[in-house]
Amino acid sequence: MKQHRFNHWSETKYLKDIVTNPMIEVGEYSYYSGYYGHHDFEDGCVRYLWGDEKSRRLFNPIEDYGWVLDKLIIGNYVCIASGVIILMGGNHNHHPEWITVYPFAEQIETSYEPKGDTIIESDAWIGMNAMIMPGVNIGEGAIVAAGSVVVKDVPPYTIVGGNPAKEIKKRFTDKEIEKLKEMRWFDWEREKIERAIPIFSSSSIDQLYDYYLREIKPYEHLENG
Structure with missing residues (x-):
């Protein structure tokens, strides 16, 4: 111990x-x-x-x-x-x-x-x-x-x-919380999280959501399939 x-x-x-x-x-x-x-x-x-x-x-x-x-x-x-x-x-x-x-x-x-x-x-x-x-x-x-x-x-x-x-x-606002719940950033691959660290260290949820739509969402079906 x-x-x-x-x-x-x-x-x-x-x-x-x-x-x-x-x-x-x-x-x-x-x-x-x-x-x-x-x-x-x-x-x-x-x-x-x-x-x-x-x-x-x-x-x-x-x-x-x-x-x-x-x-x-x-x-x-x-x-x-x-x-x-x-x-x-x-x-x-x-x-x-x-x-x-x-x-x-x-x-x-x-x-x-x-x-x-x-x-x-x-x-x-x-x-x-x-x-x-x-x-x-x-x-x-x-x-x-x-x-x-x-x-x-x-x-x-x-x-x-x-x-x-x-x-x-x-x-955050209800709309921003819904975006965060959709993105579930903490489940992303570590490499993709590290690339977005400057965004995480800000309050721009819209910017993170743009990153999600560009870098994460298009590949979700591949990771889940």
Whole structure:
């Protein structure tokens, strides 16, 4: 685990290089900047998710109890800042509608209820010390402000903040967002993304859309066929 630690705040690690838990799916170029969190991605940022090496040695709720476990699914080019907490299965045995929320060991097998996969779609940015609750879907291009607690789905290209997190504003107009959702630039070949980096580092969605119509769309059927 030592190789997962950070040496400086400027250091980031691609999740593809550090994730080993089969319950976590990670896209390309998504990274974790965890220096100030002082813990690893799979054992600190992601919490209460069975499937890491140690938990697999201790127990297997899939085989032992027949549980259907939630997954953490992260898209391409996602930015996760230091101190972020992604809560997974640890609170699935607490029932507010029961007389007690205490998870008696005798009831563990039958009390578990899946929350659904937690999904962070491509090009999302999760700010420092934000907390994401189980089963939340954070849309592509969304921004979660530092210190926020996300308890419900976040629409694409939307900035949310607070506890509970609420919409602050859309990043772009509805028309521009529709173009971005059509282009899905984060799924392009890396070489074509690199050629368009000057456009990405601007706010000209129309210019990117022209590039898409010229360089990407005419060849999509070849890549998908």
